[in-house]
Amino acid sequence: MKKKILIRIGSLRHGGAEKVLVTFLKNLPKDKYEIDLLLNLYSGKYLPEVPNWINVLYLNKGEMITTNRLQDLPVKGFRVFYQKVLKMFPQLLYQFILKGKKYDIEFAAIHGMRDEILNSPLKSSKKLIWIHNDLKKTEFHNYTDEEFRKFFGFDKIMTISEKIQKDFTTLAKTEKEKQKIARIYNPLDTEEILSKSDSVVQDYQFDETVKTFISVGTVFPQKGFDRLLKVHKRLLDEGLNHKVLILGNGYDFENIKKLKDELGVSKTATLLGFTDNPYPYFKKVDFYILSSRYEGFPTVLFEAITLKKKIIATDVSGVREMLEEGKLGLITENSEDGIYEGMKKALENPESFEKYEQNLKDYKMPFNLENSVKSIVKIIDDL
Structure with a gap:
C-alpha cells in the first residue's frame, strides 16, 4: 500500500x-x-x-x-x-x-x-x-x-x-x-549546480579589471540588500573601485531599485531580477556576499561553496555550521559595519582570502x- x-x-x-x-x-x-x-x-x-x-x-x-x-x-x-x-x-x-x-x-x-x-x-x-x-x-x-x-x-x-x-x-x-x-x-543537487554553471551569461557585461561582488536571493528586507548597497556607496566614496551584482526578485525589489538610484550607484550596482540559473554569474565574479539579517540555513551559501567562491557572510543562523567556523569563508558581524569591514578587507587585502580558497579546494560536502x-x-x- x-x-x-x-x-x-x-x-x-x-x-x-x-x-x-x-x-x-x-x-x-x-x-x-x-x-x-x-x-x-x-x-x-x-x-x-x-x-x-x-x-x-x-x-x-x-x-x-x-x-x-x-x-x-x-x-x-x-x-x-x-x-x-x-x-x-x-x-x-x-x-x-x-x-x-x-x-x-x-x-x-x-x-x-x-x-x-x-x-x-x-x-x-x-x-x-x-x-x-x-x-x-x-x-x-x-x-x-x-x-x-x-x-x-x-x-x-x-x-x-x-x-x-x-x-x-x-x-x-x-x-x-x-x-x-x-x-x-x-x-541540494551539487551536480546540477556544477553543470548549470557552464552556461553563457548574456545579459551582463563582466569587467575583468574591476572586482565584482555577487549577492543572490529573494528581494526581501531579510536579505539585507539595502545594507549591501549602502556599504557599496561608502566604499566607492573611499575610492575603492568595485561592482555589485544582485540577482533575485521579490516584493522589496522596487524599494531596492529606488535606493540604488538615490545613492547614485546605478553605474556600479546592478539589479538583474530573477534568473533560473544564477550559477554562471557566480562563476564569473570575484566574491560572493551574504548580507542577510537572518536566515535558517542559507541555501545560496551551499551553492557558493559548491562553486568554490571566495565568501563573505554575516553571522546568521547556519553560517558558522556551513563555513566551518570561518574555515571556508569570512564571517562578519551581522551589521552594516560588519559587511563594510568584510568587503573592505576583500578589496584592500585580497590575499587574505587565499586560505579559504585553499580549504575549499579539498573540501568534501557533508550534506x-x-x-x-x-x-x-x-x-x-x-x-
Missing part, C-alpha cells in the same frame, strides 16, 4: 524552501507514495519542475500580488478572505478541495503552515513539519516560547541547522518531545542530495 501524503506550502515562488521542496520531490521514488501538493497560490518559478506523478491542488490561481494598487485590491482581498475562511473551517477544505481523502501523513513544508496542518480534521494522520527559519530572531517576534511550544503538536519536527535544532531542544519538556526533533540538511533525501524518506517511512 502506498502511503498517502498531503504536503502544504504557500506557493512555488523563487525561495530557498520552495527550491528545496521541489528538489526533494524530484528525487523521491515515485512508486512508493501517493502525494497531493496543496498550494495557497498556484504560482511560482518552480511549478514546472514538480514531477508529473504528484497531484498539484490549489486554493487560488495567478501571480502573487505584492503591491496595494487600487485595481489589485479586490483580487487580493478575496484571496485573503478565502484562505482565512478555509483556515477557520478546515472541514470545508478537506471536503470540497481535498474531496474527503484520508491521508497517512500531513506535511507542513514551511513553518507558516503549522496551524493549517495541526488543525486538520484528520486526527489519525501523522503530522510532519519542516522548519527553514531561525524563529528566535527578532524578525519573528510573534514566536514566543508559548508559540514555539505549539510545534510540539507535530509527530516530527525537521530542522535544517544545528542552531534551529538547539532552539527546539531547549524548549522540549520531555524526552519524547526531544525525540521529535531531527536535523536534516537541505537536499549531499542522496543522504538528505534518504533521511527524509526514513522519517516519512517511520511515522
Whole structure:
C-alpha cells in the first residue's frame, strides 16, 4: 500500500524552501507514495519542475500580488478572505478541495503552515513539519516560547541547522518531545549546480579589471540588500573601485531599485531580477556576499561553496555550521559595519582570502542530495 501524503506550502515562488521542496520531490521514488501538493497560490518559478506523478491542488490561481494598487485590491482581498475562511473551517477544505481523502501523513513544508496542518480534521494522520527559519530572531517576534511550544503538536519536527535544532531542544519538556526533533540538511543537487554553471551569461557585461561582488536571493528586507548597497556607496566614496551584482526578485525589489538610484550607484550596482540559473554569474565574479539579517540555513551559501567562491557572510543562523567556523569563508558581524569591514578587507587585502580558497579546494560536502533525501524518506517511512 502506498502511503498517502498531503504536503502544504504557500506557493512555488523563487525561495530557498520552495527550491528545496521541489528538489526533494524530484528525487523521491515515485512508486512508493501517493502525494497531493496543496498550494495557497498556484504560482511560482518552480511549478514546472514538480514531477508529473504528484497531484498539484490549489486554493487560488495567478501571480502573487505584492503591491496595494487600487485595481489589485479586490483580487487580493478575496484571496485573503478565502484562505482565512478555509483556515477557520478546515472541514470545508478537506471536503470540497481535498474531496474527503484520508491521508497517512500531513506535511507542513514551511513553518507558516503549522496551524493549517495541526488543525486538520484528520486526527489519525501523522503530522510532519519542516522548519527553514531561525524563529528566535527578532524578525519573528510573534514566536514566543508559548508559540514555539505549539510545534510540539507535530509527530516530527525537521530542522535544517544545528542552531534551529538547539532552539527546539531547549524548549522540549520531555524526552519524547526531544525525540521529535531531527536535523536534516537541505537536499541540494551539487551536480546540477556544477553543470548549470557552464552556461553563457548574456545579459551582463563582466569587467575583468574591476572586482565584482555577487549577492543572490529573494528581494526581501531579510536579505539585507539595502545594507549591501549602502556599504557599496561608502566604499566607492573611499575610492575603492568595485561592482555589485544582485540577482533575485521579490516584493522589496522596487524599494531596492529606488535606493540604488538615490545613492547614485546605478553605474556600479546592478539589479538583474530573477534568473533560473544564477550559477554562471557566480562563476564569473570575484566574491560572493551574504548580507542577510537572518536566515535558517542559507541555501545560496551551499551553492557558493559548491562553486568554490571566495565568501563573505554575516553571522546568521547556519553560517558558522556551513563555513566551518570561518574555515571556508569570512564571517562578519551581522551589521552594516560588519559587511563594510568584510568587503573592505576583500578589496584592500585580497590575499587574505587565499586560505579559504585553499580549504575549499579539498573540501568534501557533508550534506549531499542522496543522504538528505534518504533521511527524509526514513522519517516519512517511520511515522
